[in-house]
Amino acid sequence: MSIQWPLVFFTLFVGLGCGTFVSAAILTEWCGKAKQIRTISSILAIVALGIGGMSSTLHLGHPERMFGALGHPTSGIFMESTMIFLVGLTILIYLLALRRNASDATCKIIATVGAVLAVVLAFVNGDAYVMASIPAWNTWILPIFYVSSAAVMGCFSTGVLLARTEDADTTALITIKRAALIAIAIQTVLLIAYIGHIAVAPYPDVTRSVARVLAGNLALLFWGGLVLLGLLVPTVLMTKFYTKNAESVSPLTSVKLGLLSVLAAGVAFRVMMFLLGSSIKQFF
Template sequence: MGSEWSLVFFTSFVDLGCGLFVALAINEWFSINPQVRWRGAIAVLVALALGGLSSVLHLGHPERIFGAFSHPTSGIFIESSMIAITGICVLAYIFALKRNASHQNLKLITLIGAIPAVILAFAVGDSYVMASRPAWDTLVLPFAYLGSAAVLGCFAYRILVVSPSEHLVTQLKLLTQGLLVIQAVLMVAYLVALSNAPYSDVSRSATQVLMGGFSALFWGGIVIIGLLIPFGLTTLKKESVAPVMSATLGLVCVFIGAAAFRVLMFNLGSTVWQFF
């Protein structure tokens, strides 16, 4: 893995920030829980800042990142631009809250900010789609990153909601369960893509993932911690565990699961590095 650990945290934190900001936009448009606004906006900024810092730490010469801005088609340019635009929208949202802006203006700001947030969540996965690396040559990757952002955003939003109604709790549980199922389907789709990838090699095969050297990472980190435990937490009754506690544990688990998928992806794609 080496320096790729910084990219694991970069994409994970960015997905968290993007997912939460989209959740704030939905919260604003449907006037669900006004109390979540301030804490949610600050949390988004923190997540994006941690993601940006992780990205910079990946570079051997961070000062040279400005050179990427002269290449608008590069992945770094797209990611940096979307982070900047999303961050500006979050700051505009905070400024509007500070000035007690009208609800209509708040809705407009979050709608505008949600667009680059969705693009960013997709782009951080799309950057790794490369024909030169068979294990990465599939559009399942960016959709998996997008799904990860949605799940992370749901759990983070649930933590920040103040005194949610029973109806809202039920709706959030159903939404989260649906997103976890979609994420599970995407994991299966990725295994299918691995099985059908060109230039097959046992080191990056589905068999290696399911029963080989990466099986513990896949079954333990992705399936059990990243999918099954969070899904189970959404089925608990309110009397058995505090909603905030279950949401917090769920967020930790899905974050671990997201990181585990990225570690798996990097290991599967690294088998060609020895030629460079």
């Protein structure tokens, strides 16, 4: 299958928006730390969701036909559009509550609802690609991987916001560091599981083989984009995220580089997914 670039950036930016809001909501509302980033993180999440939504419309030859798809509640476009609307609306309500100095309990409830919806949206983005006709995609590992990808991107984007604030809360920085390392570890397990799925998927074909991923024309994408940029580089940067050694890389530089790295890895995974997306139609 050819690379569908609008869908690559649709899921990437939606994942970034979901991950940013969830990580910031957990840190500020549930852990009670760094509440000064609540507004900016929410705005960043909405902007990312908006960019993702606009990217999605570019995939349609006639974007106006999207309204026809919205008339079918079982379609992927309907589910994704509905979830983006609900998440965006909840974030706007949360921003309004912050603007009006609502109670901590009220803000916590709204943020929790938005976080749950954001996790569902990240899952729905991946679930839209689970198809029996495409063996490499026909696994629940895919939507779970999309959730973990959103979590990793969200940790780094929240880390950037934290590191940019004056007198940044060091405990909040350490919390984000630990969360990012856990998310990266989970993503590592899921990536291995996904490679295992490709190996045992029915209707084997060279276009979606493990050999093509590990040693074929997708090897550079896998080892360089996913393993190096997506796992190793962020892990190393997170170990230097907070340190008092003046000669070390600053926390802000670490998370900025880490964010760029995981974004590039997110693109690499989605590109690889499309290149592995050959159909079983040749078997019939």
